[in-house]
Amino acid sequence: MLTLTINKPYDFAASVRDHGWISLVPCRWLDEQQALQRVEQLSTGRVVLLHLTGQERARTVQIEVQINEAVTAQEATELEDKLRWMLKLDENFDEFYRQAAQDISYHHRLKSGRGRLLRSSTLFEDVIKTICTTNITWSQTVSMVSRIVTHLGDPLPQNPKLHAFPTPAQIAAADDLWFQDTIRLGYRNAYVLQLAREVATGRRDLEGLKDADLSTKDLKKALKDIKGIGDYAANTLLMLLGHYHLLAVDSEFRQRVTAKYFPNQQVSDKTLSEIYEAWGDWRYLAYWFDDFLEEAK
DNA sequence: GTCCAGGTCGCGC
C-alpha cells in the first residue's frame, strides 16, 4: 500500500468526481467504498489495479492507495508521482480559495476543499479524451473511450476485462481501416491516429508540456498545433494543466450561463464570458463551480 | 427522414 498526503482543505470524494473523467475508463468510482479505481500501466509495461480512498486526519487528508499486487520501490515511486499528478495534489489553490471566500455561495460549496479536477496520468490520454468530447454527446464520448481502452490497452492480468489506457505506440500500430470500423470515432479517427503516430515516433513531445515552463499563450499554441484541438479543447487542456485563466466555451457553457444570467436572451460568447471576468486567473474554476440548476436530462 | 451533440478544419473573403 501507498499513502499520499495533502494538507486540508481537501475533499477527496468530491474532488475526484467533480470532473467527467471519473466516468471514463480506465477510471471508475466505486460508490459503496467511496473509492477511485484505476487501471494503470507502468513504464516497465506492468499493468496494476489501483484503489484509492481518502482518510481524514487532523490537518491533512491521507489518500490510501491499495495496489493489487506487490510492486518494486521504483514502481511505487512512479505510481506516487503519477497519482499526485492525476489528483493535482501539488498545485496551490490558496488564492482561488481566498477569492471564493469573498462570495458566500462559492465559499459554501468550496470550503471542504474542491477545485483539483481529475486528470489522467499522461497528457496523451487527456488529449485523446478531450478530442472525444468535441461535437458529440457525452454518452458517445463514454463509448468511444471505452472502445479505445478495451481494444487497444493492455489487460489487467488478474481481470482481463479491465485494461489500461493504450500507449501511443499501441494506437499508432493500429490498422487504419480496422480502427475506423472497430473504434468508430467518426472523423476523429484520423486525428487520434495522427497524434499517436507523432508521439510514438518522437515527432511530438506531449508529456514534455506537463512541466515545460511556458506561458499560457505559448502552451495554448502548442496544444492547438495538434490536429483536432481547437479553442474549446485547448482551453480544456489548459485547465487540466493547471491554467485556469481561460474559459472553454462550448454548447454546455453557453446553455448554462445563458440560463442563469441571461434567461430568454441571445447573447454573444464574449458577453457570457464576461460573467467570470473578475475571477482573473481562476475563471475556469469560477465557471465550473458556479451553481447551475441541474436540469433533469 | 431530420436534427444535433460539452467543435474543428479548410476555405474564401
Next chain:
DNA sequence: GCGCGACATGGA
C-alpha cells in the same frame, strides 16, 4: 481576422 459548409457517429 471572420463566416460558412463539411464532417463520422449514433441517439432523439
